[in-house]
Amino acid sequence: MTAVQDASPNPRPRVRAPQQLLFSFLGSLVLDRGYPPISSRVFLHLLGDLGVAEAAARATLARMTRKGLLARTREGRTARFSLTPWAEDLLREAKPRVDSPAPFTHPDGEWTLLSYSMPESRRDLRHQIRARLIWAGFGGLRDGLWIAPGRVDIAAIFQGPEFAGLAELADGFYSVPVEGTDVPRLLHRAWDVGAIRAEHESFIAAWTPDRAAAGHPLTRLTLLGADWLQVLRTDPGLPAEHLPDGWPSAESTALYRERFAALAPDAAGELRRLLEADAGRR
Template sequence: MNTRSMIFTLYGDYISHYGNKIWIGSLIRFLHEFGHNDQSVRAAISRMNKQGWVQAEKIGNKSYYSLSDRGVRRIEEASQRIFKLKPEKWDGKWRIFMYSIPEEIRNIRDELRKELVWSGFGTMSNSCWVSANINDSQVQDLIEKYDIAPYVDFFVAEYKGPHEDHNIVEKSWNLDEINQKYQEFIGEYSQKYVIDRNKIQKGHMTDAECFVERTKLVHEYRKFLFVDPGLPEELLPEKWLGGHAAALFSEYYKELAEPALRFFESVFQEANELNQKDEAYDVMDHPYMIE
């Protein structure tokens, strides 16, 4: 599992609910549970800092990291989509995003494509992206972030034929492929859910093990945010498995939630208490700092 991606998962599922700031030592401790070493964690959080996802703060001789405003927005978007059990009601309109970005800034074009997929867009034709989601503010953020206003156009429109709205879906996304990914998730995690539920009920699973499994569960389910456009129910095929996967995720998550949280809080609180003691020693060692 990618270290940077795991850090995003930890921020979204835990850290953002506890003041949004964490000591690098605690972050390393949590990532050790998944086999990541100190160096990989420091390198990943440094990259995230340079990319504008997190911001660094020095307190005494210790480094802390918190989500930037951009990071907070991304985590909030992800959380809303991850824990949404049913698709939102469609307003019957399509968001159409078109661009013609110069070759000399094609690196921006590549990044933009990833962001559009994240926001639920699909490619109807070359450089013409469509979405059935109400994501107008996200699009405006992208235009400002990449400073591409001269090269893009954005429309909100109704489809007037000659085909049905489902025809746009078929052109823009491979729903069979996405449904297959949901089938694989259900096949693997329905079995794991039953096994872990029995272990927890019998007291055969530690808090640390529940923390690892809950984090892995969120980490795997979060991947659907990069492939599933989150289409409204009206546009989904009859045998769509997204709802089944969402229900399974929700039940499994609830089963692991309490013991996983106990482990997180124990490590998080222990680090805070240790750091407070260190700060007290610092003040005693440097009395001139006391006003």
């Protein structure tokens, strides 16, 4: 997978795949905005500003089309792309947590346990199921047994025609720990707690200097969204009472919301100007 180093005004050692950048852009600025299919020129311009080579950008658009995330049409010699219904559903599903003022908070003491087995005939879907489980907040306790803080909608994990029949192979339980359970030890078994903290601290270190930056609102918002999605994938929202003092999730959440509010209006305006200029080239 092609990855891109930070191309923002404040370079930092964070690496993102072009598809991550496009998901951030599409979820933040395109979803439910009523735009017509967007030409490849606009995508290439955006990804080029983010340091993605044209060949890698075109390959990413083609790959997302093959996966069923983008629908491709032609207008003369120009390729245009729009979100498929499935991609729209995925982005809408993620949006409440992306926009939440408290994305790492769950009801105290509640957990979701999930046990499932993948038949040999469906092993090709293992990576996709694993990605969905991680996004939903699950960590692996042992083979086939996963745990997540709070109450997770397990049925939503197995939605989609490609997962037909897999929900029947999963058993889920809402539960509370037995008295005397060493919950901090359990957390360290299921998650790399140090890596979760480091992800928050990296986000804070990267985006605090953005307050003093100027220009490039579209690329900065795209980078911001990609970084925040990575934080959300990494941290399932572990209970604060079982975490070290000074846990940084509240600080990173406040910083994301502040920077998004500051950048979004100008980024939306920049995108509209790009689309208008591109329409003039027809």
